[in-house]
Amino acid sequence: MTISQRYQLSLTLLTDMYQLTMAQGYWKKGLAEQEAVFHLYFRKNPFKGGYTVCAGLADALDLLQNFKFTEGDLTYLKALTGSQGQPLFEEGFLQHLRDLTFTCDVDAIPEGTVVFPNEPLLRIKGPILQCQLLETPLLTILNFQTLVATKAARVVEAAQGDPVLEFGMRRAQGPDGALSAARAAFIGGVAATSNVLAGQLFNIPVKGTHAHSWVMSFEEEQESFAAYAEVFPHDSVFLVDTYHTLEGIQKAIEVAREMRKNGAELKGIRLDSGDLAYLSIEGRRMLDEAGFSQVAILASNDLDEYLIESLKLQGAKIDTWGIGTKLVTAYDQPALGGVYKLAALRQPNGEWEYKVKLSEQLAKISTPGILQVRRFSKEGALVGDMIYSEPLGISPAVTMVHPNDPTQRKNFTQECVHEDLLVPVFKAGEQVYTSPDLRAIQQRTKEQLQLLHGTYRRFLNPHLYKVGLEEQLHEKKLALIVQLRTTAQTKGA
């Protein structure tokens, strides 16, 4: 279920106020229909990592598909006043919004694709007024889901094939924070969620057994396990740390013996506190010695990729990982700094004028053009991504330049195969792309990560994947920057 289906209100006002004031500005100056190109991209991989997994496109497309101002939206805008008590928006502008339909071309990188800094995840081409209004919601959706899908991929990587379960709803940033996180975490590779509504809406497997309160609501811990086993003979995972963990494991074993007499097998035990390395090793030993080597050990308690890696190194005997807070909030970096920048503007003569946003830091200067990303691979491994501008094309040398260090260049040889990452998703306001099923997106993530050498996937000081600007684009960008700076200096003198 997509985002506009979840809400019973128009999401067209889900944008920043300045998008609307600028929109009135463009309308008033007769510029509303001026054709523009904007790109949505981020500047750094999250979590000091070597890659990013993009996600959220299905929700973004849904938002574009339903872009329409309702009378309720317009009534609200009409009532807004400026500092003199005057209406902020003019009738003519509100009528323009009433008549507005989405007419842009949109190209995007499919969800589950491995992406890198400075690559446009989405490109929108159309009337500047429309492009502008859509900036904020597109960023909100793609920033967050991309962030969580990436975190999930890292956690799954650390788990080395063990199932990872997403348990974070209670600590998520609001109900929709939980739902969006569950969707994105699944794209990143988790096996299931504890969030039942997410399970229903997105057709994700749901998992969960019992809490401490179940144990506490019985006089004896063992009695609580036996009661649970009676209700779920084939699906019981006992939480063993309510009072004393090793004691709890012993009681779980007693109940497992009773279950076996009745032809049922305990599925697992769960550790949710204490020293997970020690307790899982001891627990494994106790279970094995009692003849319950099939009983899995599930661990949770503020885990993330670093703790999983550490527990694995310590020889912890954990089979399934329950990850909550650290995954659904992307705790160590709770926002992806995605931006949305104007890159070209059609002039009255039909020519595209390239646009850059200056900054004192070279890395923060936007790239002009109508961009596409060409990805080169060799023998099933990714070797580099070239950002090029479609009208400029690619020079015969197939050379790219490091975005922040023009002395570094790379050529792609004939042996490389290539693919362009951005695919058309809207043409003239008509959706031309159908989002794959969520499982297919999860599968894509898995395949994409396999194309990436392990050195890019490690957590500490990952190898830097090569992304550059096609040399003509580089030259064009450089010329524009110099020209803008020269103008500023001349005028400033």
Next chain:
Amino acid sequence: MTISQRYQLSLTLLTDMYQLTMAQGYWKKGLAEQEAVFHLYFRKNPFKGGYTVCAGLADALDLLQNFKFTEGDLTYLKALTGSQGQPLFEEGFLQHLRDLTFTCDVDAIPEGTVVFPNEPLLRIKGPILQCQLLETPLLTILNFQTLVATKAARVVEAAQGDPVLEFGMRRAQGPDGALSAARAAFIGGVAATSNVLAGQLFNIPVKGTHAHSWVMSFEEEQESFAAYAEVFPHDSVFLVDTYHTLEGIQKAIEVAREMRKNGAELKGIRLDSGDLAYLSIEGRRMLDEAGFSQVAILASNDLDEYLIESLKLQGAKIDTWGIGTKLVTAYDQPALGGVYKLAALRQPNGEWEYKVKLSEQLAKISTPGILQVRRFSKEGALVGDMIYSEPLGISPAVTMVHPNDPTQRKNFTQECVHEDLLVPVFKAGEQVYTSPDLRAIQQRTKEQLQLLHGTYRRFLNPHLYKVGLEEQLHEKKLALIVQLRTTAQTKGA
């Protein structure tokens, strides 16, 4: 607009799977109607701070008010299967859910109240099956809004009376993350949001002017300012850092001169990059020298309470603060670790049995009872909060014991006035409390913070506000812990 009004789907499945499996367990064991008491509380103030501002109650109440399984919910649950492919939920249980109506008593601390670790923000008393199902959504809503309201209060504190604007939507954790954050930030004291939908839904003032793209879409920066001023003569704030900030300020001044000729005044300029201390001081000087001392300086760019404090110390001339990512994601601690613990269970004989969850750390052992928080004040300042159990009452000595160090005690004298913080919000499933208007809640936050001495409000090593357990409750808790540990040891030996 409350949360269930925002969504067009039943939010009853917005819970963790284990709540439903436990619910079937309680039902199957004939325990579904057993009366229980759960408390929702957190263990540490967020951001290493000295206080917390509670928020989210209106959304939580709305969720309880609309607690009802729909046929769609039940159809989904019916289709879920266990590891043997068998249906996970029985027909009789699903019928029980179909017939279920909310019948609990709920007491809660009103939004905008200053609260401290271990104090129940919400207490729910009723059939254990109902209490359990509601755990996850109550935590999701109250954890996040409380976190953001607290962060906002800190930012507002740092701004020392300057208006703070919430600008974070694009970096929020999903659309509802942005909406919930806007609501909570307003409770914490921000003056306005950039999120238009939040403005509409919650009746929060909305603010915003223009982006870099507006400037870039004109040939000249000055032309872009003039165009904006033409459209919004009385509400223009120019973003001056698209190319070169001091140049941009000079152009803003030129346009402000033209505006003045036409009887309009520039409202402000906005700095969004670079050294905000230097640029604001220079900008202020330039504006003042040009006769524009009324023009405000608005600053943004990854600001939080620490940067505001630092900028103030440096003498930055900033009048209005735009806070985005760091506020809406509560960046330095993106989750409040709120928990929801069983504290008492009614026995067949009608007596309440007190319940604790053990832990190796004393601070993580839950407090049993049917808890209330009594807050003592003296001469308009808060002096301490006593957590007591209603059935036990308060001993004549009015003594409380430090929750983690029983050697520390505090008596409250006759000079103190007191108030009980938890108020009834539902009685036997009927809502008996009407949430105040959001502005009234914001006002409450402001008043509450004024009751708190500055030493509790500072960011670095704040003074620890005294919260203790009433002495009879302390004794009861101690006895229970010792009893449980003794039982464990005896059996473990």
